[in-house]
Amino acid sequence: MLRPTGVFVLGAAVLFTASLSSTLINALDNGVGKLPALGYNTWNAYGCNINEDLVLESAQLMVSLGLQAAGYEYVNIDDCYAEKNRSASGDIVADSVRFAQGMKNLTDQIHALGFKTGIYSDSGWFTCGGYPGSFQNELRDATTFQDWGFDYLKFDNCAIPFDDIIREGMIGKYTRMADALAQLSKSSGQPPFLFSLCQWGWEQVWLWGSTLGHSWRVTGDIAPDWDSLAYIINFNSFITQATSFYGHNDMDMLQLGNGGLTFDEAKSHFTAWALMKSPLLIGTNLSAITPDILQILTNTEILSINQDPVVGNSISPFRWGINPDWTSNSTFPAQYYSGPSENGTVFMLLNTLNETSDMFFNLTESPWIRAGRQYSVRDLWAHTDNGTAVRNFTAANVPPHGVVALLLEDAGDEPAGIFPPCAVWFNCAYENGTAAN
Numbered sequence: 001m002l003r004p005t006g007v008f009v010l011g012a013a014v015l016f017t018a019s020l021s022s023t024l025i026n027a028l029d030n031g032v033g034k035l036p037a038l039g040y041n042t043w044n045a046y047g048c049n050i051n052e053d054l055v056l057e058s059a060q061l062m063v064s065l066g067l068q069a070a071g072y073e074y075v076n077i078d079d080c081y082a083e084k085n086r087s088a089s090g091d092i093v094a095d096s097v098r099f100a101q102g103m104k105n106l107t108d109q110i111h112a113l114g115f116k117t118g119i120y121s122d123s124g125w126f127t128c129g130g131y132p133g134s135f136q137n138e139l140r141d142a143t144t145f146q147d148w149g150f151d152y153l154k155f156d157n158c159a160i161p162f163d164d165i166i167r168e169g170m171i172g173k174y175t176r177m178a179d180a181l182a183q184l185s186k187s188s189g190q191p192p193f194l195f196s197l198c199q200w201g202w203e204q205v206w207l208w209g210s211t212l213g214h215s216w217r218v219t220g221d222i223a224p225d226w227d228s229l230a231y232i233i234n235f236n237s238f239i240t241q242a243t244s245f246y247g248h249n250d251m252d253m254l255q256l257g258n259g260g261l262t263f264d265e266a267k268s269h270f271t272a273w274a275l276m277k278s279p280l281l282i283g284t285n286l287s288a289i290t291p292d293i294l295q296i297l298t299n300t301e302i303l304s305i306n307q308d309p310v311v312g313n314s315i316s317p318f319r320w321g322i323n324p325d326w327t328s329n330s331t332f333p334a335q336y337y338s339g340p341s342e343n344g345t346v347f348m349l350l351n352t353l354n355e356t357s358d359m360f361f362n363l364t365e366s367p368w369i370r371a372g373r374q375y376s377v378r379d380l381w382a383h384t385d386n387g388t389a390v391r392n393f394t395a396a397n398v399p400p401h402g403v404v405a406l407l408l409e410d411a412g413d414e415p416a417g418i419f420p421p422c423a424v425w426f427n428c429a430y431e432n433g434t435a436a437n
């Protein structure tokens with residue numbers, strides 16, 4: 001009964017399905033980037049004002065300040081490293097003044113310090129700073145970056161070709177480079193690049209479970225102030241389930257140490273980014289870093305959760321707090337979060353108010369907590385064991401815009417005779433059918 005047009009339509013549908021599934025499944029299905037990337041990026045501190053000495057000096061400071069020892073693995077160059085024009089043969093050329101020894105010389109020195117290193121390009125005609133973008137030059141540029149010795153590619157979203165040229169959606173647009181990186185790895189036998197997508201917005205929820213790239217940006221650029229942090233945390237709190245091993249919501253680079261944040265706000269920033277399993281890329285002038293900020297960046301109990309090798313989940317809100325559950329509020333995000341880890345349940349309590357507050361929760365508000373059990377409490381900022389929680393926990397005097405991070409480990413059955421006999425009072429019944437209340 002199929003008329004020729006029917007056959008044609010069916011054929012097109014089959015082709016479409018095949019190309020979509022190859023997009024989602026094959027592009028970068030390479031096992032690289034299971035855990036969020038930890039490292040340094042030049043953008044927030046220096047913008048376009050970069051050169052080889054500064055990059056190398058940052059790498060050296062990452063070592064001498066103990067950041068490498070704490071697990072930070074990448075030293076990444078952002079936009080503005082290139083000449084405005086490609087070479088006569090069409091290749092991206094490193095700025096001949098600011099990177100006078102050439103990129104390979106620089107990456108060799110960064111590698112010699114024990115780091116991997118990242119470079120930047122764009123999915124459109126130009127980068128956001130007006131340098132050459134990689135559209136229609138994906139494989140060529142990937143090859144250049146590999147020849148230069150890079151291991152990681154941040155891929156931005158500026159100067160996208162008009163629709164009649166690109167004829168791609170967000171996924172197709174980034175698949176062009178994902179495929180180029182996969183092809184390059186295959187043909188060169190070298191390890192695949194870590195691919196960090198810089199799409200801005202909520203569309204990354206459609207990437208759940210995909211392996212298009214290591215991470216995808218969830219918002220526009222971060223600013224070093226509480227409003228920006230609150231905006232990003234609120235936004236990300238609704239899409240935490242998009243994060244898992246090999247695919248991470250990227251909340252943008254860390255602004256700690258760039259002014260505009262109190263010490264408590266800086267702790268909240270680091271905690272939220274780490275526990276939501278965002279890549280953690282330090283974006284400050286390391287020559288001017290203070291002991292306070294360094295202490296935050298090297299909190300290994302927090303970093304360990306970010307780098308959990310067994311559990312890939314982000315924390316998620318279990319109660320919004322001052323606002324009704326599921327309220328999206330860019331200045332007052334959810335306050336109570338939890339998630340699983342290899343050692344127990346992680347809690348983040350975020351005091352979004354600008355006054356000191358006590359923060360209370362019942363343990364079983366978190367879906368990861370077992371009813372009828374008690375839990376030992378580890379404070380991941382005080383680095384202390386804070387006793388055993390039965391049924392509930394109160395963090396007293398949480399500072400304005402401050403944070404509490406806790407690890408609750410199962411410590412056996414709760415003591416007998418606790419009232420009420422059912423923590424979630426409306427949920428229990430006796431075996432004979434009588435309700436508990």
Ligand SMILES: *[C@@H]1O[C@H](CO)[C@@H](O)[C@H](O)[C@H]1NC(C)=O
Pocket residue numbers: 084085
């Ligand atoms: C770069 O390319 C543009 C367009 O082809 C050309 O007008 C310009 O002179 C070139 N600039 C340099 C520095 O070569």
Ligand SMILES: *[C@@H]1O[C@H](CO)[C@@H](O)[C@H](O)[C@H]1NC(C)=O
Pocket residue numbers: 101104105106108109
């Ligand atoms: C980088 O260039 C400098 C200056 O030309 C040279 O002394 C050094 O040996 C080079 N380093 C590497 C790792 O190639």
Ligand SMILES: *[C@@H]1O[C@H](CO)[C@@H](O)[C@H](O)[C@H]1NC(C)=O
Pocket residue numbers: 045046285286287288
């Ligand atoms: C970085 O910090 C050093 C030391 O305080 C200072 O000399 C330098 O000017 C700073 N660089 C920038 C770009 O702020």
Ligand SMILES: *[C@@H]1O[C@H](CO)[C@@H](O)[C@H](O)[C@H]1NC(C)=O
Pocket residue numbers: 301304305307308309341342343
């Ligand atoms: C779990 O505990 C062990 C032992 O203290 C520690 O080495 C590891 O980093 C912890 N894992 C996480 C995800 O915190």
Ligand SMILES: *[C@@H]1O[C@H](CO)[C@@H](O)[C@H](O)[C@H]1NC(C)=O
Pocket residue numbers: 322323329330331332
């Ligand atoms: C955000 O929440 C605060 C605290 O409840 C409230 O005062 C404010 O009106 C809310 N903002 C919006 C835009 O709903």
Ligand SMILES: *[C@@H]1O[C@H](CO)[C@@H](O)[C@H](O)[C@H]1NC(C)=O
Pocket residue numbers: 354355
């Ligand atoms: C809290 O923030 C509001 C709005 O910015 C301001 O009016 C108020 O004075 C602040 N309160 C404190 C205790 O800082």
Ligand SMILES: *[C@@H]1O[C@H](CO)[C@@H](O)[C@H](O)[C@H]1NC(C)=O
Pocket residue numbers: 390391392418
């Ligand atoms: C917290 O749990 C304890 C039992 O450990 C109970 O006595 C107390 O009433 C609970 N507090 C609140 C506010 O529910």
Ligand SMILES: *[C@@H]1O[C@H](CO)[C@@H](O)[C@H](O)[C@H]1NC(C)=O
Pocket residue numbers: 379382384385386394395396404
């Ligand atoms: C845990 O105990 C330490 C040491 O007494 C204290 O400084 C910290 O505030 C406590 N943490 C919480 C969340 O109560």
Ligand SMILES: *[C@@H]1O[C@H](CO)[C@@H](O)[C@H](O)[C@H]1NC(C)=O
Pocket residue numbers: 361362365420422423424425
């Ligand atoms: C905590 O548990 C107590 C006792 O079951 C209950 O009365 C209270 O409403 C709960 N609070 C929250 C925030 O769930």
Ligand SMILES: *[C@@H]1O[C@H](CO)[C@@H](O)[C@H](O)[C@H]1NC(C)=O
Pocket residue numbers: 430431432433434
């Ligand atoms: C069901 O069992 C509970 C607990 O043993 C008891 O208190 C209650 O009276 C019983 N209800 C009936 C209808 O037997």
